[in-house]
Amino acid sequence: MPTPDNMCASDTLESQYAMRWSRYPINTVKENPSEAEVISHQLMLRAGLIRRLAAGIYSWTPFGLRSLRKVEAIIREEMDRTGALEVLLPAVQPAELWQESGRWEQYGPELLRLKDRHQRDFVIGPTHEEVITDLARRELKSYRQLPVNFYQIQVKFRDEIRPRFGVMRGREFIMKDAYSFHANQESLQEGYNAMRTAYIRMFTRMGLEFRAVKADTGSIGGTASEEFQVLADSGEDTIAVSDGKDLYAANLEHAPALPPKNLRSLPSTKLTKVHTPGKKSIVEVAEFLDTTAEHTLKLLMFTGAKGGVIAIALRGDHELNAIKAQKLPGIAVPLNLATKEVVFAATGCEPGYLGPRGLSCPLFVDHAALNLTDFVCGANEKDQHYTGMNWGRDLPEPQAADLRNVVAGDSSPGGDGTLSIRRGIEVGHIFQLGKKYSEALNAKVLDESGKPVTMYMGCYGIGATRIVAAAIEQNHDAAGIIWPEPLAPFSVVLVALNASKSPRVLALSEQLYTELQAVNIDVLLDDRDARPGIKFADAELLGIPHRLVISDRGIESGELEYRQRRAKENEAWPTTEVITRLQFLIKSKK
RNA sequence: CGGGGCUUGGCGCAGUCUGGUAGCGCAUCUGCUUUGGGAGCAGAGGGUCGAAGGUUCAAAUCCUUCAGCCCCGACCA
Numbered sequence: 001m002p003t004p005d006n007m008c009a010s011d012t013l014e015s016q017y018a019m020r021w022s023r024y025p026i027n028t029v030k031e032n033p034s035e036a037e038v039i040s041h042q043l044m045l046r047a048g049l050i051r052r053l054a055a056g057i058y059s060w061t062p063f064g065l066r067s068l069r070k071v072e073a074i075i076r077e078e079m080d081r082t083g084a085l086e087v088l089l090p091a092v093q094p095a096e097l098w099q100e101s102g103r104w105e106q107y108g109p110e111l112l113r114l115k116d117r118h119q120r121d122f123v124i125g126p127t128h129e130e131v132i133t134d135l136a137r138r139e140l141k142s143y144r145q146l147p148v149n150f151y152q153i154q155v156k157f158r159d160e161i162r163p164r165f166g167v168m169r170g171r172e173f174i175m176k177d178a179y180s181f182h183a184n185q186e187s188l189q190e191g192y193n194a195m196r197t198a199y200i201r202m203f204t205r206m207g208l209e210f211r212a213v214k215a216d217t218g219s220i221g222g223t224a225s226e227e228f229q230v231l232a233d234s235g236e237d238t239i240a241v242s243d244g245k246d247l248y249a250a251n252l253e254h255a256p257a258l259p260p261k262n263l264r265s266l267p268s269t270k271l272t273k274v275h276t277p278g279k280k281s282i283v284e285v286a287e288f289l290d291t292t293a294e295h296t297l298k299l300l301m302f303t304g305a306k307g308g309v310i311a312i313a314l315r316g317d318h319e320l321n322a323i324k325a326q327k328l329p330g331i332a333v334p335l336n337l338a339t340k341e342v343v344f345a346a347t348g349c350e351p352g353y354l355g356p357r358g359l360s361c362p363l364f365v366d367h368a369a370l371n372l373t374d375f376v377c378g379a380n381e382k383d384q385h386y387t388g389m390n391w392g393r394d395l396p397e398p399q400a401a402d403l404r405n406v407v408a409g410d411s412s413p414g415g416d417g418t419l420s421i422r423r424g425i426e427v428g429h430i431f432q433l434g435k436k437y438s439e440a441l442n443a444k445v446l447d448e449s450g451k452p453v454t455m456y457m458g459c460y461g462i463g464a465t466r467i468v469a470a471a472i473e474q475n476h477d478a479a480g481i482i483w484p485e486p487l488a489p490f491s492v493v494l495v496a497l498n499a500s501k502s503p504r505v506l507a508l509s510e511q512l513y514t515e516l517q518a519v520n521i522d523v524l525l526d527d528r529d530a531r532p533g534i535k536f537a538d539a540e541l542l543g544i545p546h547r548l549v550i551s552d553r554g555i556e557s558g559e560l561e562y563r564q565r566r567a568k569e570n571e572a573w574p575t576t577e578v579i580t581r582l583q584f585l586i587k588s589k590k
Numbered sequence: 591c592g593g594g595g596c597u598u599g600g601c602g603c604a605g606u607c608u609g610g611u612a613g614c615g616c617a618u619c620u621g622c623u624u625u626g627g628g629a630g631c632a633g634a635g636g637g638u639c640g641a642a643g644g645u646u647c648a649a650a651u652c653c654u655u656c657a658g659c660c661c662c663g664a665c666c667a
Contacts, residue, residue: 027600027601028628029601029602029617030601030602030617030628031601031603032602034601034602034659035659037660037661054658054659055659055660108665110666160666161664161665161666162665164660215667426667498626501625530625531624531625531626531628531629532625532626532627532628533626533627533628535626535627535628536626536627536628538628540627549626551626561626
C-alpha cells in the first residue's frame with residue numbers, strides 16, 4: 001500500500017489523473033464510421049483509439065497509444081535480449097544517399113520526395129537501409145567490431161497507391177527495423193537465426209496466432225527470407241499452412257504441390273468422343289457429362305518465348321500457378337495467355353474444347369492431372385469432348401511438372417500434416433540482404449589480414465502499428481475488442497456504479513484503484529457519472545481483459561462482480577481477495 | 591492510372607430526380623426525474639449544404655471546372 005511517505009510525486013499525479021476515465025476526453029461511438037471497411041478499423045475508430053487526419057494518416061489517442069506502446073515495449077525487450085543496439089535514425093533523409101544506392105530512381109512515386117528551402121532534395125524515409133549503411137560505414141572499421149545489429153522504432157512514410165483498412169495499411173506507420181552487419185555469410189546466418197528466434201518470442205508474447213512463412217526474396221535479393229503472418233480472415237495475403245508438426249507455412253504462390261503418393265489406377269473405360277454443344281467451361285462440361293471437375297482435364301495455351309504456343313494441362317478443379325508456369329522452358333515471361341486467334345491457328349479449334357490428344361505444340365502436365373484415369377477432356381474440335389481418356393493408352397506419357405496452386409487437403413511439403421489455405425496479415429519480415437547495400441555504399445571493414453572486405457547485411461522489420469490492428473482482427477466479438485492481455489491498454493477496469501451518489505462505492509473504488517496501482521497493474525477507473533449500461537458497453541468495446549464492478553449491492557454482500565472479457569457470466573469475488581486474484585490472473589498471462 | 595460511388599452541424603443520414611432559402615437520429619449544453627446493459631421529459635447551441643464559376647427573380651437541388659474521400663481493379667511486394 002502506498003502511503004504519503006513512500007509515494008513519490010509522480011505516483012500521486014498518476015493516481016489523481018492518469019487512469020480515470022473521466023479524465024480521458026475521447027468519445028466512443030455506437031455507429032460505424034462510413035470510412036471503415038474491416039473490423040479492426042471500425043473498432044479502433046469506435047473505441048476512440050485512432051482518428052483519421054488524412055488518407056492513410058492517423059492520430060493515436062491516449063487509449064490507442066497505450067496499446068501501441070505495449071507492442072513497442074515487447075519488441076524492444078526482445079531485441080535488447082539478443083544484444084541488438086537501439087538507435088534513432090532521421091525520418092528526413094538527403095537524396096544523395098538514395099542516389100548512391102540507386103533507389104532514388106528505382107523507388108517510384110511511393111517514395112515521398114521534398115525540397116528544403118535551399119532546393120535540396122530530400123525524402124521521408126520509407127525504410128532505412130541507406131541511412132544505417134551510411135552510419136555503419138563511418139563507424140565500423142574492423143572485423144573485431146562485428147557482428148553488430150542496430151535497430152530503431154521509427155515513423156516511416158510510404159506513399160501507397162491505395163492506403164486502406166486504417167492503420168493496417170497506412171501511409172505513415174511505425175516500424176521496428178533492424179540491420180545486422182557481419183564479416184561473412186556464416187555470421188549473417190547466425191544473426192538471422194537469432195532474429196528469427198526473437199520474432200517468434202515477440203509474437204508469442206503478444207498472444208497472437210502467427211506463422212513464419214517462407215517468402216520470395218524478390219527484387220531485394222539474398223538467400224533467405226521469411227515473413228511473419230498473423231492469421232486472420234481479413235488478411236491481404238493468402239498462405240498455405242500445415243496442421244502437422246512440421247509447422248510448414250508458405251505464401252500460396254510459393255507452396256510446392258507434391259506429386260500424388262498413390263500410383264495412377266488402371267484404365268477401366270474406353271475412349272469415347274461425345275457431343276457437348278456449347279459446353280465450354282469445366283463446370284458446364286462436368287455437369288453435362290454427369291461427373292465432377294476432379295475427373296476432368298483443362299488445357300491452357302500460352303505464347304512461347306520465341307513465338308508458337310505452349311500447352312499446360314491441369315486437373316479441372318485446380319488453378320494455374322503463374323510463378324511456377326513461368327519457369328517452364330520456352331514459355332514467354334511474363335506469362336501470356338494465347339488469344340483465340342492464336343489458339344485457332346495452332347489447333348484448328350477455339351478455346352473451350354482444347355485437349356492433350358493430337359496436339360502439335362509442347363505440352364506440360366501438372367502432377368495431379370497426370371494422375372487422372374478415365375478422364376474428360378476437350379477433343380480439339382468444336383462441341384466435342386472425350387470421356388475415358390487415359391495417359392499411356394490413348395496419349396503418350398507427357399512431361400510432368402508442378403504447375404498448380406496448392407489446395408486445402410494437399411500434403412504438406414514440410415513432410416508432416418496436410419495444408420489448409422488461410423489468410424494472413426504480414427506483421428514482420430526478415431531477410432538476408434547479403435552485400436547489396438554495403439557494396440553500393442562501399443561499407444567495408446578490415447579483416448584479420450588487414451584487407452578491406454565488404455560487410456554482409458541482414459534486415460529485419462516489424463510493423464508496430466499494424467500489429468495493433470492485426471491483434472484486433474484476430475481478437476474481437478460483437479461487443480468490441482478483446483485484447484490479448486499483453487497488448488491491452490489497461491489490464492483491469494473498475495466500473496464504479498453510482499459513485500457520484502454513493503460515498504462508500506466511491507471510497508472502495510478509490511481504494512482498489514490505489515491498491516492495484518501499487519502492485520503495478522494497469523488499471524482504469526471508470527469514475528464517469530454515467531449509467532451502468534454505458535459503462536459496461538464501453539468497457540467491452542475497449543476490450544479491457546478484466547472487469548470489476550463496484551456497487552452498493554456488492555459492498556453489502558462483501559462480494560464484487562468480476563468478469564473476464566471473453567466470459568459470458570459474472571463471478572462473485574470476496575472483496576478482500578480481489579487484488580490477489582487479479583494479480584494471479586494477470587501475472588499468469590504475461 | 592482505369593471503373594464505380596460519395597461529400598449536407600462532431601458522427602450516421604434524409605432532402606437533389608421535380609429549384610422556393612435546410613431536416614432527422616446520435617452526440618453536446620441547461621434543468622428536473624432516473625440509476626445494473628447505450629434512460630425520460632422540457633429547453634438550448636451548433637450547418638456560407640466540399641470549392642470556384644455559371645444559369646435563374648430564386649440553387650443543397652440544374653450546368654461547368656476543380657478538390658477531397660471510399661470501394662473494385664491494375665501497380666507495388
